[in-house]
Amino acid sequence: MSMTSLAGIPAQQLAAAADDNMAVHASWAQERLPGAHVVRGADLVLVDSGLPCDTFNFVLRARLDAATAQARVEQAIDHFRRTRRPFSWWVGPADEPENLGELLRTAGLEPAESEVGMAADLHALHADREAPRGLAIARVRTAAQLQDFARLLAANWTPPDPDVVRFYEMATPALLSDDAPLWLYVGYVGDTPVATSELAVGGGVAGLYNISTAPAHRRQGIGRALTLRPLLDARDAGLRLAILQASADGLGLYSQIGFVATGQITEYKPPGEAAP
The missing domain is CATH 3.40.630.30 (Gcn5-related N-acetyltransferase (GNAT))
Structure with missing residues (x-):
């Protein structure tokens, strides 16, 4: 089955919808917790649950301008350095810029694991x-x-x-x-x-x-x-x-x-x- 056969939605549009969906999964409950810090910006989503547990602390759905991406990456990472809480940064096909993984490595992060994004009608x-x-x-x-x-x-x-x-x-x-x-x-x-x-x-x-x-x-x-x-x-x-x-x-x-x-x-x- 080709990607375009999924209700006629192009691959990039579906990847963006998947990012938006994960943002709901990763932030909706956290936004309602005392002591949590959630930023749902146009350029990224940052979720700090207030707990010392990277299961609930994320950065995701990055839509960064290439000219300022490295500085924005450092800013987001610095939030978790200051709070001393673990976190994960998730990178998928719709994230920007295309070299985001390289920017994260430059900022000191390491790839932990990879999964396969999937979709179904x-x-x-x-x-x-x-x-x-x-x-x-x-x-x-x-x-x-x-x-x-x-x-x-x-x-x-x-x-x-x-x-x-x-x-x-x-x-x-x-x-x-x-x-x-x-x-x-x-x-x-x-x-x-x-x-x-x-x-x-x-x-x-x-x-x-x-x-x-x-x-x-x-x-x-x-x-x-x-x-x-x-x-x-x-x-x-x-x-x-x-x-x-x-x-x-x-x-x-x-x-x-x-x-x-x-x-x-x-x-x-x-x-x-x-x-x-």
Whole structure:
């Protein structure tokens, strides 16, 4: 499938929509936290959650003028140096200038990992398989469900990251509001929470994030089910396109569902933080 076959949207326009979507994912809840600092400028988005956790601190969606880009890069990085909080700078196909990665290296950041940007037409999903028996998927509506979501995500670190749990505790009122553009999901087997996913509505597209399955429940189709449920909800809500960032482990699954690659997205970090 060519990029232009995705509802006729050119690749660069879709990449820009994906950046706008990620900005919603990365900043909407943080804007509503006490002590957070969020700048949503025309030239970039800077998100400082106030927590010492780069899971919630970002720079992204750069649209920098080539003549002043290096100085703007240094200015953004200096914010996190002053606050002594870790962060990530995400660079995708729509970011400007084209040599942004080189400018980040000059400023002292290092590439940490790369993922594949992907997109899908929600009306062409391959969603014919039934969910695994015994799996119930709930869209998060209560504080208890949100706590389950947070604890599952925190368990992706060893030991579990308490700042992840803290973030969702602080963001609970915002995330449970009716107008939240972040739709969170938890998969349960019996009473046990086993998987998560998030759908962000922004940039005219649906963005998938935080797809995670507890190790003991992997390779059972649960991750696929937690991927499809938000996509089908987004389609029912009238959205046409979905985007995501895929690690090497997820490429096969997302391709089976109907996603196609749209470009590479690279995460940059300060030295030391970029180490695996």
